[in-house]
Amino acid sequence: MESPDGRNHAPELDALLMACLSNNTEAIKAAEAALKRMTASPALIPQLLLRATNSPSPEVRQLSAVLLRKAVTKHWNKLTDMDRIHMQSVLLEQLVSEPHHSVRRSLGDLVGVVARYSVARGQWPGLLEFLGRCSASADSGHREVALALLASLAEHVADHLAEHISSLNQVVAAGLRDTAVEVRRAAVRVMEPLAALVADRGSAEVEAFHGLVAALLEVASSAYSSRSDDETLVQCLQLLVELCESSAPLLGKHLPAVVGLAMTVGTDTQAELSSREAALEVLHWVARFKPKQFGRNKDLVRRVVSALCTMAGEPAPPDLDPDDDGTLPPAKLATQALDAVALYLPSQTIFPGVLSFAKEAMSSQQVPHREAALTSLAVICEGCAEPLRKRLKELIPLLLTGLRDADAKVRGAAAFALGMAAEFLQPDIVEYYKEVLPLLFPLMVEGNADVCERTCYALDTFCEALEGSEIVPYLEQLVSGLGTVLTVTGPAVQELALSALASVVAAAREDFEPYLGPVLPVLHHFLSCTSPALIPCRCRATETAGLLFEGLGSDCAQLRSLAPAFADFGLQGFKMNSSELREYGHGMFSCIAKALGTDFVPYLQYTVPLALESIGLDDGVWGEDVLEDDEDEEDEDEEDEDEEARKEKQFRIRTGVLDEKCAATAALGVYAQAAPAAFMPYMEQTLSALTKMPGGMCRYFHEEVRVQAAEAMSRLVLAVYAACPPPAGATGAAAIMPQVRHVLDLALKELNRSLSDSDPAVATAALQSLTSLLKQLGVEALGGTAMRQLADAVEAILKGEACCQEVCDDDDDEGDDGDDEEDGDGDDEQEELLAAAAELLPVLAAAAGPQDYVPVFQSSHLPALIQRLKGHQPPGHRSVVVGGLAEVTEILKSHMTPHIGDIVPLLLKELRCTEATNRQNAAFCVGVLTEGCGGAAMAPHYPKLLQALHPLFDATENDGVRDNALGCVGRMMLADGGAGAALLPLEPLLPVFLGALPLKEDLKEASPVYGALCLMMAGDQAHRLAARAGQIMAAFGAAAVQKPSLPREVVTQIATTLATLTQKYPEPMGQLLALLSDEQRAVLEAAAATSTSATTTMSAAL
Structure with a gap:
């Protein structure tokens, strides 16, 4: 084939190839540009083929093969049949004679590309026969060529190999058991593209592949035992990582053996660190992609956890320099693997082993052991958050002991663990702030940079979760200590100190105003920094300045100025x-x-x-393509070229x-x-x-x-x-001005599309935005189509059928043992999505009106809610469902009566749940269900409900749970205008009810709690309360002065009730009122003053 311009490009081509291989950057760029122009013509193909097969330089042969692959991709259809046959023949001859592995690999890739255009059209009938001859050759080099070629074919023409998959498996199996190490490595390389082919086939092909996995494990074990073939070992481990990612069960019954190999290599102190790192990466990927199959083997998981904890205490090799080559010490590799295992496997299997190890290791005389104890606890805080929250009484003493340790490394590990605990064990961890903060303050200024850095991280995460009243007593120490850190440390620690300061500002809000004096100059300094090393500090100072405005800017004249x-x-x-x-x-x-x-x-x-x-x-x-062809070049096979181009692209983010x-x-x-x-x-x-x-x-x-x-x-x-408010008196769609309609229509289009997003966080944000629009603009503004789409989206989410809820199941083909109750603790993003859907229900009901919403609720939303409360749903998911059910019940009221029989048994289950939030939401839901449907409708269920509620009044119960249990029973007493109290066993109930007062956390429950007592005191059930009159008066008095204060209307109701009763029964009420303290009487008098009818009577009685 001649060049279109008739020129002989041979001398120029040689010079350009050598220029590409030089060290001169400008020469390389110029040569690449020239080669790109020359390869626009198919005339260069014969010259490249000649150099790929005959050049004495292996570098030139390899580069020519790479360029030829690109030229073939573009120009194959322009070659004559004779040129194609010649190329096929020459390439196969060169494959078996090429002595250099790198060149052979490039030639193999080239053969694969040629095969992609030839095999599908039946134009290379001898290719597979050639492969078979090479694989059976006595020459190990030929056997290696066969496997390299097979790898390339599996990548490029996989569909055409499918009918030969059985014989190909035999070729690979023989290669894995070959006596030549290069052949075994070539067989390992071919398994990855072969796996992709097998994954799309049936169970028989997958089962056959399991035989290759067994042989692969033998290769890896042999390489490990030899102590001299780390290259093969690492190659095998990296392949196992790829096999883990497949949706098909390619590891099958060999998964325990894979984990066993990974742990054997990973924990071997005599193995190369590179091999240990690759082995633990396998463990990470198995946990991530096969969590069910791995997690069901509980004994194996426990052994893994134990081995990783032990490895976490392994001292770093004396010659290790992570800053030099990026190699991590064994202890770090172990804790990273433990982090992954805790994230993806059932926490109930992980947590006990780590806690047991930590308790024992904390008593060790060896510093690395104590450090490992705390670091191991730190890295499981995210994955094992639920069990750790429940066992904080055991965890906190270990962390506090670590903060007091004599060794700085242990103190630093304890501070890191506290930071992780503060980040992931909310809100329970905050209860210990009085014990934690005083121990962190001295660590801030002790002079050890590492300890100071980790302490700033702990303060950052801990203070972020505190509320104003909790952090105020420590503000002076925090501002002073962080100020010291910012003046005596380097940029890395200063950045963390500023981040901690930002968290302090966010928590303190308006209470931070007295400390503006010392803080503003610090911010001014860092906001003025222009040194590249201090840019991260300037970023944090900018964040802190913003938080100052958010917390107190609107009321603080100094800051506004x-x-x-x-x-x-x-x-x-x-x-x-x-x-x-x-x-x-x-x-x-x-x-x-x-x-x-x-x-x-x-x-x-x-x-x-x-x-x-x-x-x-x-x-x-x-993407940036290397030596890519011109965009406007014509090609008869554009689809194939595009595919090849996609493979060349390298994404940068x-x-x-x-x-x-x-x-x-x-x-x-x-x-x-x-x-x-x-x-x-x-x-x-x-x-x-x-x-x-x-x-x-x-x-x-x-x-x-x-x-x-x-x-x-x-x-x-x-x-x-x-900006464009509706005209006076306009309602519904008429209230939406044209400017608003334009923006609203665009928003509805995008938000409704986002409801189908593949990411749950996006769908959640869209749902919350639509909820906000529905609340403020109403049903008519959004329109019927948008409302139907919204209702359908909620139904899909509640059913778990939304696009973003599709889950890849890693169950294998060996069946399921049915033990799924420990399969993870739920996904935070999925829980937030479910919460957003549940929170929309009452908004839909209120916006559409109960009458219009009830048909949709009964046919679509309620069945989905009920289904969510059955089976093995995570506690967090059930909690938000019960919360949503309660809130929509507040709107629908008696419309819920037909469904009481379906709902109450599910609420009874939640009242007995081990999670406090579930019990709290269930108690609230029972209360509003009774309030809306009436005592008579709920009375048949009272015995079981009261039995389930009884433990919730205990002094050891969570404050929020106890408050909602009080509110629930208060609503039972208030049901049917107060007639519901007659259906309750008040005599045994009242002592428990009164003994749980006062309310401590959820003060919104004050109205039903004290309203019920007021109503009964003045109603026809008063005689049943007489024996408890003194307790009730004490409860009223305490309610009047408790801090934080109850809503004013509640205190006023108490005062008015007492005044009315005093007017009717002056003598006995006078005796009861005498039990109140001076402060209580004064508050109740002031409250009674808001009711003119009660003022005189109340004052006289008091």
Whole structure:
């Protein structure tokens, strides 16, 4: 084949190939550009083939094979039949004669590409015969070639190999048992593409593949036993990782053996660290992708946990330098693996072994053992959160002991563990803040950088969960200690200290105002930093400044006066080349906007364009092709070429830009909400940035950005609704102005599409945004189509049938032992999605009206809710379902009566649940069900319900649970206008009821609790309360003065009831009122003063 221009490119080609292999960057770029132009013509193919097969340089042969593969992809259909046959013949000859492995591999890839165009058309009949001859050759090099070729064919023409899969398995099996190590390695390499082929076939093919897995394990075991073939061992372990990811059960019955091999190698102190790391990576992937199959073998899991805990205490090799080559010490490898096991396997199997190890290791004289105890507890905090929460009384003493340890490494490990506990064991861990914080303060300033860093992390996560009243007593020590850290440490620790300061500010809110004096100069210093090393600190200072505005900016004149200065710092930050700083800048301006409201208007001209600019940044998610062909080149087989091009693409994702886009997207919604009218000129640009196709943030590739976009859409709608209010008297659809309708329709389109998103967080955000719009705009504004879509989406979520709820099941073909009650603890994102759906139910009922909503509820939503409360649903999922059921019952009331028989047995189960939240929600639900349906309807169930409620009144019960149990019984007493009390066994019930007062956490239950006592005291059941009159008066007095205070109307009702009773029964009531303290009498007198009829009587009696 001649060149179209008639030139002989041979000399030029040789020079270009050598230039590509040189060390001169400019020469390489120029040569690549020239080669790209030359390969646009098929005329170069013969010259490349000649060099791929005959060049004396292996580097030139390999590069020619790579270039030839690209040229064949583009020009195969332009070659003559004679050229094609010649190439096929020459390539097979060169494969068996090529002495260099790297060149053979490139030639094998080239043969695969040629096969892709030839085999499907029946144009290479001798290829498989050639493969068979090579595999049976006495020459080990030929056997290696056969397996390399098979790997390439399995990748490129898998469909055409399917009918030969049995014989191919035999070739691979023979290769795995070959005496030549290179052949065995080639056989291992072919298993990955072969596995992909097998995974799409039937169970018979998968079963046959299990035989190859057994042989693979033999290869790995042999390589491990030899102590000299780590290359093969690591190759086998890496393949096992790939097999784990397959949806097909490719490991089958060999999974325990795979785990056993991984643990044997991973925990062997004499093995190479690279092999140990690869082995523990297998364990990680088995836990992640085969959690059910792995988790059911509880004895194996326990052995794994024990071995990993022991390895966590292994000292680092003396010659290890992680900073030099990135190799992690064995202890770190072990805790990473333990973290993965805890995340994916049933926590009930993981937790006991780790806690037992920690208790024993904490008493060891060896520092690494004590450090391992605390680090092991730290890394399971996320995966084993539920059992750890229940056993905090055992966990906390271990952590506190660690904080007091004589060794700095142990103290640092304890601080890290406390940080992890504070992050994942909410809210229970916060109860121990009085014991924890005083021990952390001295560690902050002891002078050890590592301990200080971990202590700042612990303070950061712990303080983040505290409320104002809890953190106020420690503010002086926190501000002083963190201030010291910020002046004596380096940038890494300063960044964590500023992060901790941000958490303190967020927790203290308005109570932080007295400490602005020492903090503002610190922020000014870091907000002024321009050194690259201090940019992370500037980011944290920017975050802290924003949180100051969010916490106290709206009421703090000093801080509001500093808004221009902080804004200037923020705007200067956008001029620096830091995506992270821009991200925090958007966050700070969002906080300032929330604080200033319409006073933020002057800043919109700067902040909105900056946010739009961030959204428009190149996110780097584009492929770059090496020596790729021109886009406009014609090809008769474009589909194949596109496939090849896709394989060449390398994706780059700059996560800094991603986070910046998140913050910018969220900021636009906040700006619109803060200053609706002033934002209107920017509305169309913003809508375009969020919804335009392609490139809109609502359809961005990453779910975190889509979440922010979904949240922003509802804010934009409500902003334009505030800026363009309805005409006076307008209701329903007439209240929606044209400007609002334009934005609302766009929002509904995007949000309804997001309900079908594959990510649960996006669907949750969309559901919450639609809930907000429905609450504020009403049913008619959204329209019938949107309402039907919303109702259908809720039904799908409740049934677990939404797109984002599709779960890949790793069950194998060996059956299920039915022991699924421990299969994980539920997924937080799925629980949040379910909660969003449950919270929408009462909004739908209120917006549509009970009469219109009941048919939908009874036919679709209630059956799904009931089904969710059956079977092996995670406790967290059941809890949010019961909460949603209770809230919708408050709206539907007596419409729930026909369903009492279905609901009550499920609530009885939840009242006995080991999780406090489930018991609390169930008690509330029983109460509102009784309130709505009436005592007579519920009375047949009272005996069982009261029996289940009784333990909830115990002094050791969770405060919130006890308060809701009180509210539940109060509602039973109030049912049917107070007549319900006659259906209750008040004589044995009242002592338990009164003994559980006062309310401690859920003060919203005060109305039914004290309202029931007031109603009965003044009603026809008063005679049944007479024996408890003194206790009731004591309860009233305590309620009047308790802190935090009860709602004013509740105290007023108590005072009014006492006044009325005193007027009727002055002498006995006078004796009871004398039991009150001076403070209690004063409060009740003041409350009675709000009721003119009660004031005189009350005052006289008191």
